[in-house]
Amino acid sequence: MxxxxxxxxxxxxxxxxxxxxxxxxxxxxxxxxxxxxxxxxxxxxxxxxxxxxxxxxxxxxxxxxxxxxxxxxxxxxxxxxxxxxxxxxxxxxxxxxxxxxxxxxxxxxxxxxxxxGRKPLSNIAVIMAGGRGTRLGELTKDTPKPLMTVADRTIIEWIILGLVESGVTNIYVSVAYLAEKIMDHLGDGSSLGCTIKYLHEDPARPLNTAGALGLLNHDVPGISEPVIVTNADLMVRYSAADMLAFHESKGSSVTVAARPYTHQVPFGVLDIGEGRAISAVVEKPSIEVEISTGIYAVSPDALALVPYMEPFSMPDLVQACIDQSKTVAAWPIESDWIDVGTPKDLATAKGQ
Missing domain, CATH: 3.10.580.10 (CBS-domain)
Incomplete structure (x- = not known):
């Protein structure tokens, strides 16, 4: 406050x-x-x-x-x-x-x-907004998913305002599908208190969830600070400044924003031992894990692992860092989080 x-x-x-x-x-x-x-x-x-x-x-x-x-x-x-x-x-x-x-x-x-009067951060943020949003069906036939509206603003505007609130005002948006609509809507970012530039993917050859970082590393040489990377279809509140501080404290090459996820198995689960003997039956157990929220902090040494103009995913990047014995850490997000991937998710984000 x-x-x-x-x-x-x-x-x-x-x-x-x-x-x-x-x-x-x-x-x-x-x-x-x-x-x-x-x-x-x-x-x-x-x-x-x-x-x-x-x-x-x-x-x-x-x-x-x-x-x-x-x-x-x-x-x-x-x-x-x-x-x-x-x-x-x-x-x-x-x-x-x-x-x-x-x-x-x-x-x-x-x-x-x-x-x-927030403390400004010089870090770059990249918003991955090039996907087709096929799971939303007809809703994204003429409107890219980041321009779906929640509470009188588009999803991508909420993401940008959250970054600006944290002091991140140097923002790149990766575009491909219906790119012109996103660019026309956001412009240069001045109306949202930031500067927006665009990374252009070929709609016919999408670069997956991390490929645009190869474009960034090529187009913006000399990046010396961690980059915030986020999907463009998320409704979540978090502090980019806090995530970057955690990232630095862990000496990470990549930090993944994580949150708990509970899945209830809708069946009885059998504990089967040697000889197919059942030793127990657990009725509809809950499995608790931590999942990636689609938000990351990526240091320059990890950026260098992303190929230029080649499809590459964030799991690929995380695994490449692990294979090279680089530090990959999980930063906990405790706030509500919605991945707006389906009509049901969109309705939830709208409070319907």
Whole structure:
């Protein structure tokens, strides 16, 4: 959560005066004063513009500020994502958004300065968006899977905004199937707070899930930092900065973002021993494993293993690193994760 300053520095009581509100705004890091009661419940908000308009209408500096406060300010919950808060700020042309809990108690303040003031990372990110999305059937006949819409944004936009939130703004998108539609939709990335360039695969000869890294290594010589690689059909929240820090701490050539997956076998499983003798029957057991989420950190030494203009998969790359005794690590993702591969998955992502 973005707090430009302690909340006490921007809060005033309902009996405060206009003068007190001006002093609060003047000494604070935000151009807003928040009116709260003794329990911390948000009663209203005043910006410097609100106070200026009140003074022009005849308000006195010693008037009670609550008379001029906006008693229904736009607020968000603690669970609001950075992308949704930025969308709200841009659509309403506001620079501060209070954060309140279910009881209406003020628990934070998002400011535009803090939202865009993240620590920038110089790492490149590559989004693999060249696949045909055949499992989605007719849905991807005329629309590439990354442009499927979830919560009023395309899937690939959510991925890009997540990267930008982590400070990664140098992004390459690998395109092949219906490439023009993806490029027309994303453009140069300026509307999403980043720079987007494109890696072009031949739709007639797809390069699999890692082949575009060979294009990157060829087109962008001298890469010296790990690259974030992600599939373009994922709905997941994660910190690229945290993943890169883990990657560095392990000295990895490749780090795979992993999460637990449980599969329940729908049958009774037999424990069969010597002579085909059954020693036990386990009815519908659950098998727990960790799976790849389609998100990776790849160091330059691993990039060099990807051939140029040849099909190559991420499992191929992982295995090549293992064969050369390079370190391959698994970074745990604990948040919800959806691989939007089927109509059912897409409906789940949409909350249907």
């Amino acid at each position: 973005s707090n430009a300053a302690p909340l006490s520095n921007v809060c005033i009581g309902p009996d405060a005066t206009v003068r007190h509100a001006l002093e609060t705004i003047d000494r604070g890091a935000s151009a807003i004063a928040l009116v709260t009661d003794e329990t911390g419940k948000l009663l209203g908000a005043l910006t410097d513009g609100d106070i200026r308009r009140a003074l022009l209408k005849g308000a006195g500096l010693d008037d009670r500020v609550h008379e001029y406060a906006n008693t229904s300010p736009h607020v968000v919950s603690p669970a609001a994502t950075r992308a949704s808060v930025l969308d709200l700020m841009r659509s309403l042309r506001i620079s501060e958004v209070p954060v309140v809990d279910d009881s209406g108690r003020l628990v934070g303040l998002h400011t535009l300065t803090d939202m865009v």
